[in-house]
């Protein structure tokens with residue numbers, strides 16, 4: 001199946017969804033994706049929304065621990081292998097009202113490289129769940145699984161630490177998603193020859209950025225170029241700076257935003273930052289969600305503000 005069919009499917013899927021899907025990713029392991037997914041889910045549930053948190057860290061699933069439930073008996077692996085036929089049978093309640101969880105695979109065999117067909121089926125069934133919001137905790141890295149779930153979600157947010165390796169991986173992630181989307185749009189608009197022509201003519205110039213490429217396409221074929229630009233600009237990833245300790249750390253989010261605009265020509269929404277807070281590991285150790293264990297922690301305010309900002313964005 002070509003990427004273009006997938007894109008069409010994805011667009012159809014998102015059109016008919018009953019609930020909104022938010023995906024939380026990050027180029028790197030250990031940056032706080034699961035913490036953000038768990039506590040964003042709790043925040044929404046406490047606001048009165050019906051929420052399902054889905055552990056898509058296939059192979060490294062631990063969302064159940066973040067939400068204080070034992071390893072669920074049935075996981076997405078059972079659904080993919082058809083041992084379970086109704087995705088609703090994977091839902092497990094949590095101690096938090098309005099919040100349920102669907103667990104990912106404990107063992108990555110067979111599910112780490114989901115076929116497009118499976119991905120689409122999972123997305124379409126998740127979109128049909130009886131919920132207001134479905135949150136996906138994506139694994140680390142830039143596998144096609146992760147990129148595709150990120151692209152297909154209604155909102156995709158990246159968690160970033162204020163350190164060079166995490167920032168580098170964030171750019172790598174954004175670049176990979178950008179290229180995957182560009183490929184889809186190329187097929188959708190049937191403009192591969194145009195892109196190739198623009199790319200060839202760009203090879204000799206030093207500023208060979210995606211922004212320059214789009215400019216070149218517009219020069220060659222203004223109508224198609226504009227269309228391409230419109231499609232690209234529909235992609236608006238969100239970023240969250242985690243474990244910040246200073247204003248400098250907070251400002252890194254704005255720099256990333258600027259670089260993405262200049263280099264990729266895409267607008268990134270900086271939806272908020274989360275302070276470094278020692279109570280995080282205490283709650284992890286107690287296997288109790290932070291928002292429940294430390295309702296007065298600074299992070300609770302951070303989460304409230306960030307979630308409100310996400311809700312206010314109509315995309």
Ligand SMILES: Nc1ncnc2c1ncn2[C@@H]1O[C@H](COP(=O)(O)OP(=O)(O)OP(=O)(O)O)[C@@H](O)[C@H]1O
Pocket residue numbers: 026028029030031032033034035036057060139140242243244274275276277278280281284
């Ligand atoms: N704001 C924070 N303040 C203090 N510690 C934090 C904060 N965010 C995350 N941590 C610490 O970082 C660890 C990793 O967080 P988490 O498990 O959420 O990351 P992850 O991105 O899901 O990792 P993985 O890629 O392994 O799934 C946590 O155990 C926690 O101790």
Ligand SMILES: [Mg+2]
Pocket residue numbers: 033034035057062
């Ligand atoms: Mg995790």
